[in-house]
Amino acid sequence: MRRLVLTAALLTVLSAPLSAPGWADFDAGSAAYDRGDYTTAFREFLSSAEQGDADAQFGLGIMYEFGEGVSQDYGEAARWYREAAEQGLAEAQFGLAFMYTDGSGVPQDYGEAARWYRMAAEQGDANAQYALALMYTNGAGVPQDYGEARRWYRMAAEQGLAEAQSSLGLIYDNGTGVPQDYGEAARWYRMAAEQGLAEAQNSLGFMYDNGSGVRQDYGEAARWYRKAAEQGDVYAQYNLALMYIDGTGVPQDYGEAARWYRMAAEQGDADAQFSLALMYDNGYGVPQDYGEAARWYREAAERGNADAQNNLGLMSELGEGVPQDYGEAARWYLKAAEQGEADAQNNLALMYTNGTGVPQDYGEATRWYRMAAEQGEANAQFNLALMYANGYGVPQDYGEAARWYREAADQGDADAQYNLALMYEDGYGVRQDYGEAARWYREAAEQGDADAQYNLALIYDNGTGVRQDYGEAVRWYLRAAEQSHARAQNNLGVMYGRGEGVPRDPVLAHMWSNLAASTLPPGEDRDMAVENRDFVAEQLSPSELVRAQQMARNWRPGLSEMGETASSSSLSEPPGPARELVQNIQEALAALGYDPGPADGAPGPQTREAIRAFQADLELPVTGEVSKELLLLARISEAVLTAEEEGDFEGTSENWYATGSGFVVSPAGYALTNYHVVEGCGEIRLPTGVSVAHVASDPQTDLALLKIPGEFPDSASFRAGRGIRAGDDVVAIGFPLQGILTSDPSVTTGTISALAGPGDDRRMLQMTAPIQPGNSGGPLLDMSGNVVGVVVSKLDALEIAELTGDIPQNVNFAVHASLARIFLDAHNIEYNIAPSTETPPAAEIAASARKFTVLIECWE
Numbered sequence: 020m021r022r023l024v025l026t027a028a029l030l031t032v033l034s035a036p037l038s039a040p041g042w043a044d045f046d047a048g049s050a051a052y053d054r055g056d057y058t059t060a061f062r063e064f065l066s067s068a069e070q071g072d073a074d075a076q077f078g079l080g081i082m083y084e085f086g087e088g089v090s091q092d093y094g095e096a097a098r099w100y101r102e103a104a105e106q107g108l109a110e111a112q113f114g115l116a117f118m119y120t121d122g123s124g125v126p127q128d129y130g131e132a133a134r135w136y137r138m139a140a141e142q143g144d145a146n147a148q149y150a151l152a153l154m155y156t157n158g159a160g161v162p163q164d165y166g167e168a169r170r171w172y173r174m175a176a177e178q179g180l181a182e183a184q185s186s187l188g189l190i191y192d193n194g195t196g197v198p199q200d201y202g203e204a205a206r207w208y209r210m211a212a213e214q215g216l217a218e219a220q221n222s223l224g225f226m227y228d229n230g231s232g233v234r235q236d237y238g239e240a241a242r243w244y245r246k247a248a249e250q251g252d253v254y255a256q257y258n259l260a261l262m263y264i265d266g267t268g269v270p271q272d273y274g275e276a277a278r279w280y281r282m283a284a285e286q287g288d289a290d291a292q293f294s295l296a297l298m299y300d301n302g303y304g305v306p307q308d309y310g311e312a313a314r315w316y317r318e319a320a321e322r323g324n325a326d327a328q329n330n331l332g333l334m335s336e337l338g339e340g341v342p343q344d345y346g347e348a349a350r351w352y353l354k355a356a357e358q359g360e361a362d363a364q365n366n367l368a369l370m371y372t373n374g375t376g377v378p379q380d381y382g383e384a385t386r387w388y389r390m391a392a393e394q395g396e397a398n399a400q401f402n403l404a405l406m407y408a409n410g411y412g413v414p415q416d417y418g419e420a421a422r423w424y425r426e427a428a429d430q431g432d433a434d435a436q437y438n439l440a441l442m443y444e445d446g447y448g449v450r451q452d453y454g455e456a457a458r459w460y461r462e463a464a465e466q467g468d469a470d471a472q473y474n475l476a477l478i479y480d481n482g483t484g485v486r487q488d489y490g491e492a493v494r495w496y497l498r499a500a501e502q503s504h505a506r507a508q509n510n511l512g513v514m515y516g517r518g519e520g521v522p523r524d525p526v527l528a529h530m531w532s533n534l535a536a537s538t539l540p541p542g543e544d545r546d547m548a549v550e551n552r553d554f555v556a557e558q559l560s561p562s563e564l565v566r567a568q569q570m571a572r573n574w575r576p577g578l579s580e581m582g583e584t585a586s587s588s589s590l591s592e593p594p595g596p597a598r599e600l601v602q603n604i605q606e607a608l609a610a611l612g613y614d615p616g617p618a619d620g621a622p623g624p625q626t627r628e629a630i631r632a633f634q635a636d637l638e639l640p641v642t643g644e645v646s647k648e649l650l651l652l653a654r655i656s657e658a659v660l661t662a663e664e665e666g667d668f669e670g671t672s673e674n675w676y677a678t679g680s681g682f683v684v685s686p687a688g689y690a691l692t693n694y695h696v697v698e699g700c701g702e703i704r705l706p707t708g709v710s711v712a713h714v715a716s717d718p719q720t721d722l723a724l725l726k727i728p729g730e731f732p733d734s735a736s737f738r739a740g741r742g743i744r745a746g747d748d749v750v751a752i753g754f755p756l757q758g759i760l761t762s763d764p765s766v767t768t769g770t771i772s773a774l775a776g777p778g779d780d781r782r783m784l785q786m787t788a789p790i791q792p793g794n795s796g797g798p799l800l801d802m803s804g805n806v807v808g809v810v811v812s813k814l815d816a817l818e819i820a821e822l823t824g825d826i827p828q829n830v831n832f833a834v835h836a837s838l839a840r841i842f843l844d845a846h847n848i849e850y851n852i853a854p855s856t857e858t859p860p861a862a863e864i865a866a867s868a869r870k871f872t873v874l875i876e877c878w879e
Contacts, residue, residue: 045075052078057088068099076103077111084114084123093124104135112139113147120150129160140171148175149183156186165196176207184211185219192222192231201232212243220247221255228258228268237268248279256283257291273304284315292319293327300330307856309340309740320351328355329363336366336376337740339854345376356387364391365399372402372411381412392423400427401435408438417448428459436463437471444474453484464495472499473507480510489520500531503576503773509535509548516555529555529567534574538777561624568644575787576772601626601645607653608633677877680753680764680797680810681725682868683734684843684850688727689714691809691839692796692875697723700877711875715846720782720838721811723796724846725875733870735798736853737836738805743784747771750864751788751810751833753797754874764872765794766865769831771807776832784808784833797872799833803855804864808833 048063061082067075076099082088083096097118103111116135119128133154139147152171155164169190175183188207191200205226211219224243227236241262247255256279262268263276277298283291296315299308313334319327332351335344349370355363368387371380385406391399404423407416421442427435440459443452457478463471476495479488493514499507512532515524532552539545556564598620605618608629616625627643633653634641679696683689694716697703703711703725712726743749751767769788776783786799790810799808811832843850 045072045078048075048078057082061088068102071106073103073106073108073111076100076106077108077114080111080114084118093118095124097124104138107138107142109139109142109144109147112136112142113144113150116147116150129154131160133160140174143174143178145175145178145180145183148172148178149180149186152183152186165190169196176210179210179214181211181214181216181219184208184214185216185222188219188222192226201226203232205232212246215246215250217247217250217252217255220244220250221252221258224255224258228262237262239268241268248282251282251286253283253286253288253291256280256286257288257294260291260294273298275304277304284318287318287322289319289322289324289327292316292322293324293330296327296330309334309854309856311340313340320354323358325355325358325360325363328352328358329360329366332363332366336370338852339740343739345370347376349376356390359390359394361391361394361396361399364388364394365396365402368399368402381406383412385412392426395426395430397427397430397432397435400424400430401432401438404435404438417442419448421448428462431462431466433463433466433468433471436460436466437468437474440471440474453478455484457484464498467502469499469502469504469507472496472502473504473510476507476510489514491520493520500534501576503538505535505539505548506544508532509539509544509551512548512551512555516551525555525558526563526567526570529559529564530570530574533567533571537571540777540780565622565644568642572642572644600650604630604645604650604653607650611653678754678793679795679875679877680793681873681875682752682796682798682806683727683731683871683873684737684806685848686731686734687849688729688731689843689848690725690727690873691843692723692725693809693811693834694718694721694723696796696875697725697877700879702878704876704878706874706876715842717842720834720842722809722834722839722842724842724848727873731871733867734851735806735868735871736804736851737840738801738803738807739852739854742837743771743774743801743807745771745774748802749786749788749807750800750802750804750861750868751786751790751794751797751831752800752865752868752872753790753794753810754872755790755793764797764865764869764874766861766868768861782835782838783811784835786831786833788831790831796875798868799836800864800868801855802858802861802864803853804859804867805853805855806839807836809836809839 045063045067048060048067051057051059051063061079064075064078064082068079080096080099080103083092083099085091089095097115100111100115100118104115112135116132116139118124119132119135121127125131133151136147136151136154140151148171152168152175154160155168155171157163161167169187172183172187172190176187184207188204188211189195190197190204191207192204193199205223208219208223208226212223220243224240224247226232227240227243229235233239241259244255244259244262248259259269260276260279260283263272263279265271269275277295280291280295280298284295292315296312296319298304299312299315301307305311313331316327316331316334320331328351331341332348332355334340335342335351336348337343341347349367352363352367352370356367364387367377368384368391370376371378371384371387373379377383385403388399388403388406392403400423404420404427406412407423408420409415413419421439424435424439424442428439436459440456440463442448443456443459445451449455457475460471460475460478464475472495476492476499477483478485479495480492481487493511496507496511496514500511508531512528512530512535514520515531516528517523529552532548532555535548536545536552539548556567559567601622602618602620605615605620605626608615608626609618611633613629613633614625615629616623622645626645630645630649631641631643634643634649677696677700679692681690681692681696684691690711697713697716698718700713703713705711705727709728714724714726716723748768748770751769752764755765767788767790769786771784772787773785775781776785784799784807786808788799794810797810798806799810801807811834840850
């Protein structure tokens with residue numbers, strides 16, 4: 020802009036009429052300058068300048084400043100500007116002032132700059148008036164004086180200088196030295212914006228965006244933002260992106276938002292870099308890409324953006340987009356925490372609590388929790404309460420614990436609400452108050468906290484602190500039971516058995532007690548559930564017992580509503596298995612030597628006893644229930660028996676007596692399977708006859724490590740970063756009923772239904788993917804094809820069946836991948852991990868998994 024201003028001033032001078040001595044030389048010089056003949060121009064200007072012509076002196080100053088026709092020389096430029104300035108030429112006074120501002124050709128001296136700007140400004144030079152106003156605004160060379168600044172801005176603005184108009188708008192916008200006046204601000208912004216000044220266009224867009232000084236109009240806001248953004252204004256690019264995010268003034272379009280964020284981010288705007296990183300992190304408007312997210316978080320973090328520093332710390336902690344590195348995570352959390360970012364303070368405190376990335380230090384943890392808690396961060400308030408409740412890093416103080424639980428509870432934190440209710444119920448840190456306990460249990464219960472729902476139900480059941488109300492008790496027991504809360508299921512069974520709060524219904528009583536008995540850990544609670552179930556079973560007819568067990572098998576968390584459940588037993592006759600199916604099973608079992616009674620299609624006691632005997636022989640859960648799967652197994656067994664009798668199977672001194680699945684975890688040929696798959700094997704083989712070495716076992720986790728000869732480039736990868744969550748989809752791969760069904764691996768899909776197995780066993784995952792004998796040891800994959808577990812189809816199911824009399828068929832389990840990795844680490848086996856970012860179709864996952872999933876044969 021400096022060159023344009025001075026060149027414009029020179030052209031003004033060159034167009035002046037010729038009258039004084041030396042003008043002939045100046046006229047010749049100006050003509051030469053116009054045609055680009057700087058050598059001639061310089062010679063003619065010099066001739067006139069030496070005769071004292073101010074315009075020629077100013078022309079020489081320009082030529083020296085920009086090196087036109089002569090070597091660039093700021094000192095000579097300043098000398099000739101001064102010659103002309105001392106004769107009163109405003110353009111030269113402005114040029115000399117600018118050189119004092121920059122320290123070009125003269126020592127930098129804001130006082131001298133202001134003095135020469137004032138001389139030019141008082142002659143009406145708009146650029147000098149604007150420059151002098153800037154010096155009063157900043158207190159450079161003159162005392163800071165917003166009134167004087169406004170006066171000079173207005174003089175330049177009234178001459179149409181866009182920069183001055185925009186600055187005057189800013190003064191009224193902020194109320195700097197004048198009463199704040201958004202209307203005046205918008206008026207001056209508009210004048211500059213209509214001249215195309217980008218910063219004024221952005222400011223005017225902001226006024227329309229917020230309805231300041233103008234009627235709020237998102238469309239107008241977007242229009243002005245766009246004008247500025249297209250000129251490269253970084254703030255306008257960011258603001259326009261925000262409008263596309265929210266769909267205000269423009270159609271909501273995350274792709275457009277990401278495009279404008281990127282333009283601003285590439286200019287170094289930290290807020291835009293952070294926002295673009297968020298888009299990549301969540302896959303909004305761009306493909307989800309943790310690597311790109313981390314890259315942009317880092318750009319913003321290195322510019323001091325605290326939110327980006329916190330998020331980069333989180334990615335380092337989880338290993339998303341960057342290698343997992345707790346030290347790096349703690350470093351970035353600390354940077355953000357020191358800027359007062361509450362989430363980062365809480366995250367850093369968690370690292371000190373657990374000793375990840377930093378030495379474990381409860382005192383430091385408490386210090387950072389407190390900083391975040393005092394800013395109102397609910398998670399930190401809850402964590403600080405835990406520290407006081409347990410005496411970690413601070414003296415144990417139940418009163419302080421209750422105070423911080425309340426702070427978090429008032430913000431809606433369900434865990435804090437539940438813990439605060441416990442404190443009121445037990446009188447820890449607060450006066451015992453069952454009414455307050457019930458109030459806080461209800462707050463947490465209404466957010467879906469199953470323990471709070473159960474405790475609230477108990478309160479209504481017993482009338483503790485509230486009026487006894489069995490109907491309310493049943494309502495809350497049911498909500499907890501629908502989340503697989505076993506004790507709630509048992510108590511709900513009791514309510515149905517007694518007819519308290521609901522009509523008496525032994526079928527539903529049996530179903531709920533049965534579900535509780537199948538999942539409670541050994542102990543008093545499970546003994547009670549088994550006792551309740553068996554007590555109710557004595558009151559049921561055979562058909563009612565079948566129906567109750569069928570309802571338990573078909574039950575899914577969260578699917579039944581109270582009305583549906585309550586009406587289940589009012590059906591005149593359960594649908595039951597089809598007569599033809601029962602008859603076919605009876606015929607197949609009879610052919611196998613069992614005694615199901617007459618093939619009459621009625622599933623009577625004799626038929627159920629034959630089914631139980633068959634299931635026990637195949638080491639299946641002993642249920643006595645009819646199903647299509649049971650018929651298939653019976654027919655397969657019948658076909659095998661026939662083949663043996665007809666000599667189709669060759670007898671040898673050695674036979675395989677069991678099969679399972681496994682998967683390769685290392686290119687060197689190391690593979691994982693279940694311990695129970697290879698337990699007691701005389702030899703382990705692949706179907707090709709290749710012998711497999713048994714390297715190590717861990718019966719506690721039901722894992723075994725095998726070594727297969729050869730190289731395996733297509734080995735499995737374990738899921739990196741954030742662990743699998745309840746509700747996530749999964750794929751199970753394995754070889755069920757090998758040699759009977761198919762030689763190809765079977766693929767089934769389902770979801771993770773719980774992050775623990777029976778008895779709240781955190782070593783296990785619970786899933787809905789159907790599995791059969793032979794699936795044991797196969798991989799359980801997430802929807803990116805990465806391993807999250809090792810399938811366990813056996814899991815001592817017979818023991819559970821004996822305790823419960825039944826087990827829901829949709830409940831299957833896998834050993835958690837974290838245990839598998841610990842097992843491999845313990846034996847120095849290298850394995851791959853990969854981020855779960857892509858979501859190919861299940862068919863593609865299966866195709867890849869077939870390359871590393873193997874059939875394991877156990878030979879006597």
